[in-house]
Amino acid sequence: MTGLISMVYSRVYFSFRKLLSNTQAVLRSTTVLGSRRITFAAFRTIVTAAQEQHSIQVNWDKEKDTWSKFHYEWLRDNCPCTKCRHPDFDQRLLSSLEDATPSNIDVKGSDVVEIEWKDGHRSRYSYKWLLDNSYCHHNLNKPETEKRREVILWDRDTMVNPPVVNYDDVMANDKGLLELLRNIYCFGVCFVPDTPVAPEAMMELATKIGPIRQTYYGTQWFMEAGNMSVNHVSYTKEKILSHTDNPYLQHPPGLFCLHAVEYVSGEGGETTLTDGFKIASYIKQHNPEYFSLLSNVSVLYKIAFKDKLLKDEAIYKSRQYTFTVDDDGEMMGVNINHVDRRPLDEISLSQAKKTLSCGADEAMKKMYSALHLLHQLVYSGQFTYKVGLQPGNMVLMNNWRVSHGRNILSTGFRRISGIYLNRDEWMSKLMVLEQHND
Incomplete structure (x- = not known):
């Protein structure tokens, strides 16, 4: 002084x-x-x-x-x-x-x-x-201005009892809705059994959280395996690789609601869920260099839609980082979508060279090594929870964290319904409910 x-x-x-x-x-x-x-x-x-x-x-x-x-x-x-x-x-x-x-x-x-x-x-x-x-x-430990919420990472072995909140409990009062949103924040996913199969039941629950996100699919869409009215792999009966939805949009939806409306028993067709945060944590621990590449090298995603019935077309493209971290270094989002990923381009190479401080040959080789490790972990099954969604069983997942897929549907029939919400909407509802109920 x-x-x-x-x-x-x-x-x-x-x-x-x-x-x-x-x-x-x-x-x-x-x-x-x-x-x-x-x-x-x-x-x-x-x-x-x-x-x-x-x-x-x-x-x-x-x-x-x-x-x-x-x-x-x-x-x-x-x-x-x-x-x-x-x-x-x-x-x-x-x-x-x-x-x-x-x-x-x-x-x-x-x-x-x-x-x-x-x-x-x-x-x-x-x-x-x-x-x-x-x-x-x-030397100042600031007081917590916001309650720190717990984030629990999981894999195939630890996801023994997935989080569940009954539909009636969610619709009855704020306590049930708060439990649902806290589960989504904590685990990235929550199941809602006993959901009426009527399409409006899913919409009523979703709008209780916040405004619906409009996409090319509409506000609430239905997908029948084998119905090829839309040229997209999800409408086939083929295996769908685990992915997060819509990385080709500038701001991908933050919440994905998936509801089994009809299901005729057959072979295959199970839904797969993978904790992207768990995989990011694994890569960061075992190969920090690959984690750095996946966090600092953006990838181009692109899709072209063509509705054969409506004769409508649309093209979307956007660059995304595979792993997104916040200013404190904590995981904020993942983009895992091998299906819609475009070739690594000049921008990706430049970012990889800068991240590694190396030449083009080494940068491209290590970038593909990092992607190979990512895909190996995502598709190995080690980090994946598998479930056969039955009618009336809805699942809500953090699309910025949990990737989803489907095993090949060899026989039988499955019809599902989906709704998206922005991350800001479900996080806003969570914070408001915590403020009034804690």
């Missing part, structure tokens, strides 16, 4: 102390070395804050060298006052990118720092708000 004494800006120190009584905190002010020091009670934590040239540094624990720094531009941009943000919707009302020069910094009450800006505007920041929104800090 002594190195800052010579700075043009004056020092402002704040000390926050817990009072040992139930009475309201008492504000005490003194003057030390020409700077103002203020001591008050707050959250059982002693806090000092010093005004620097470009920021305020808040020391949460001096002994542990725990501090946060808040720049003036950031503070002004995020002013929480009702003039700058709507009190009910927490949305900005004004452009707050104004002159971020403070003319005075003070303490009002027991836990609020108030800044008066050069243009006369006043901003108030609570201790808790600063702690929750700290972005530049040292």
